[in-house]
Amino acid sequence: MKKTYTPKKLTIEYIRASTTHAVAKTLEVKGGIPPIFTCYGRDHIVNLVASQLADDEVKDQFVSTLRHICIAEDAFAAVLVLESWISLACTEKTGIRPSLASDRQEFVVVQIEFPGNQGEMNQYPIIRDANGKPSLGACIISQPIKDCTGRFANFMPATPPTEGERIIAQSLAQRNMQLMKVYPAKGN
Numbered sequence: 001m002k003k004t005y006t007p008k009k010l011t012i013e014y015i016r017a018s019t020t021h022a023v024a025k026t027l028e029v030k031g032g033i034p035p036i037f038t039c040y041g042r043d044h045i046v047n048l049v050a051s052q053l054a055d056d057e058v059k060d061q062f063v064s065t066l067r068h069i070c071i072a073e074d075a076f077a078a079v080l081v082l083e084s085w086i087s088l089a090c091t092e093k094t095g096i097r098p099s100l101a102s103d104r105q106e107f108v109v110v111q112i113e114f115p116g117n118q119g120e121m122n123q124y125p126i127i128r129d130a131n132g133k134p135s136l137g138a139c140i141i142s143q144p145i146k147d148c149t150g151r152f153a154n155f156m157p158a159t160p161p162t163e164g165e166r167i168i169a170q171s172l173a174q175r176n177m178q179l180m181k182v183y184p185a186k187g188n
Contacts, residue, residue, distance in 0.1 A: 041073025
């Protein structure tokens with residue numbers, strides 16, 4: 001018997017727990033986390049995995065695609081998982097990228113959004129053992145999504161989309177995914 005998808009039963013606690021479990025397992029098996037996006041839509045779940053986000057143009061196109069998917073799917077919730085680096089030595093003056101700084105710290109960011117600018121953004125440190133094998137640490141930063149700004153924020157539409165908006169967004173998302181060579185994850 002096919003399992004019925006019921007988005008109204010999803011809670012932030014369930015999404016947080018299932019996402020961090022999957023992230024920890026992926027980190028353990030693959031040694032890193034690619035950009036992962038999950039859209040809990042009206043009728044089904046859409047998962048996307050990007051190989052890398054090489055530059056600002058690709059990042060902007062990726063984010064645009066995610067926003068289009070949320071509109072096209074009339075999303076109940078959206079989750080973005082990214083690996084990031086933080087460095088105290090990096091500033092605009094030094095010109096050093098955090099990923100190249102000697103004092104960099106690796107984190108996984110798990111951002112969960114619901115309609116109405118609700119949700120949370122959590123940061124988990126990546127802890128490496130003596131052999132360099134990574135594992136996911138406990139959440140050290142958690143903040144409401146309404147306090148988050150920047151490129152990787154506000155995926156959910158401010159108001160429920162019309163059927164026409166959903167059709168246009170679906171077309172734009174498909175076109176962007178083909179240009180970026182980003183495709184739905186297997187099983188969707």
